Amino acid sequence: MAGPVQSIERAAAILRLLAGGSRRLGLGEVASSLGLAKGTAHGILRTLQHVDFVEQDPATGKYQLGAALLHLGTSYLDVNELRSRSINWADALAARSGEAVRLGTPLEGRVLVIHHVFRPDDTLQSLDVGALLPLHASSLGKVLLAFGATPLDALLEDEPEAYTRHTLVHPEQLGRALGEIRDLGWGAEVQEMSMGEAGIAAPIRGQGGLVVGAIGVSGAVERICDTKGRPLPALITVLREAARAISRDLGAARW
Amino acid sequence: MAGPVQSIERAAAILRLLAGGSRRLGLGEVASSLGLAKGTAHGILRTLQHVDFVEQDPATGKYQLGAALLHLGTSYLDVNELRSRSINWADALAARSGEAVRLGTPLEGRVLVIHHVFRPDDTLQSLDVGALLPLHASSLGKVLLAFGATPLDALLEDEPEAYTRHTLVHPEQLGRALGEIRDLGWGAEVQEMSMGEAGIAAPIRGQGGLVVGAIGVSGAVERICDTKGRPLPALITVLREAARAISRDLGAARW
């Protein structure tokens, strides 16, 4: 494989940088963060601005992401097959389970939420399509890890962040949990990301049986789990049925 | 202004191309559409794939947009000041008007929807944040044109598309309508984009009084307009109040 086009790689790095820091960034910050000369960074930013991938605050001169990215992002949703084939099943799962349903796929060592159905009754929820969840502390992420949809080693290079006292941060803990998930065919997360919240998830397979994403329900721990902190069997059943149905739609033969 | 980095411009053109055609595109199609050599297009695509801006169907080898764009798109929403300052006002406007509320900003000769509040009662609506509306056949677009937020001349180069028999396609018609909008301070669209639907919109101004976006309510024509096809004054009032409030929040002094 020959070398990638570096100006494009650099442009992408700048966009990721702007997406990460939630505030506007100055040219100097961008240049030094990526180890580029100011002139170089400026040329790339000027081009990105020209195609509406970044905007510049006319007052301060600082840069932020541009409007064209929003349209590209939603266009991605439109063509994404995993999402389009899942929508009906996700709706049904939300109705049957009474909980919020989310669909995730791996992206850059995290879980990208590509679909989100609100909990049927409640309306005070924020849409987190496009959000990135941690691999080790979300049910979607743990399932993706367990079934090899994304490599585990990158996560273990540096100690995973502990969001609550239940977050699995030790490699052995995490490895055991992932083995269990592989055996059971589904995975759970109970107050590992935020206290009072829990979720369960199951893998979605595409053609050839490869795991390409995960679907999960999540909500308040007392509605997801029994009094012993174990996920309710009824929820697991409907969840796994949905996951299997989507996998079948995607062309996964007999999984 | 020195020359923009063309590999990045080309990469952006490829992404726009992939976003436009809603199906997957082959390498040859991409290369010929942009007048590039296959090798060149492949190098750019390989790089875009490497940064997750593009995905490749392993079976057919065809390309489509990648997952990273979704995250960048939602990150744009997070930092967009126009949107964040409008959310509360848009919610209130939807509640007061009983109709769907949308916020738009110009992008590449269209209107990009950057916020959308569903009509309060109904739930069978699709979120069109990230969608692109035509300038000449949406209330948001007509307002943006009238107040100079986006140039009119590009639109008039080729005959605007006629979506219904009410769509304004002749430059004189459109020019008159825009003049009226400028005088009134708000604009309407009655069955110009799809029969049975209507909308009204008002401009949002940022620092210095420049129009940076528009806010509008839209819905079934019989709820937006009176029996003579004129927008209801009550709706116009609450809409304009919301637009003024947002403008004030954004720092537009006395508009």
Place this chain on the structure above:
DNA sequence: ACTCTCGTTCGGTAATGCCGACCGATGTTC
């Protein structure tokens, strides 16, 4: 009013990515 910082410009340089011809696989047609 001075200075420090920031975004921006500019020209020389050589590294960069572009081009077009060439592979190998796939699936299509007769």
Place this chain on the structure above:
DNA sequence: GAACATCGGTCGGCATTACCGAACGAGAGT
């Protein structure tokens, strides 16, 4: 079933390309 057409991918030579670092000018802070 075999020849062909088509497609995605690769490779090497060339010159165009974009990178770099220093200099500029505006703006804010002191």
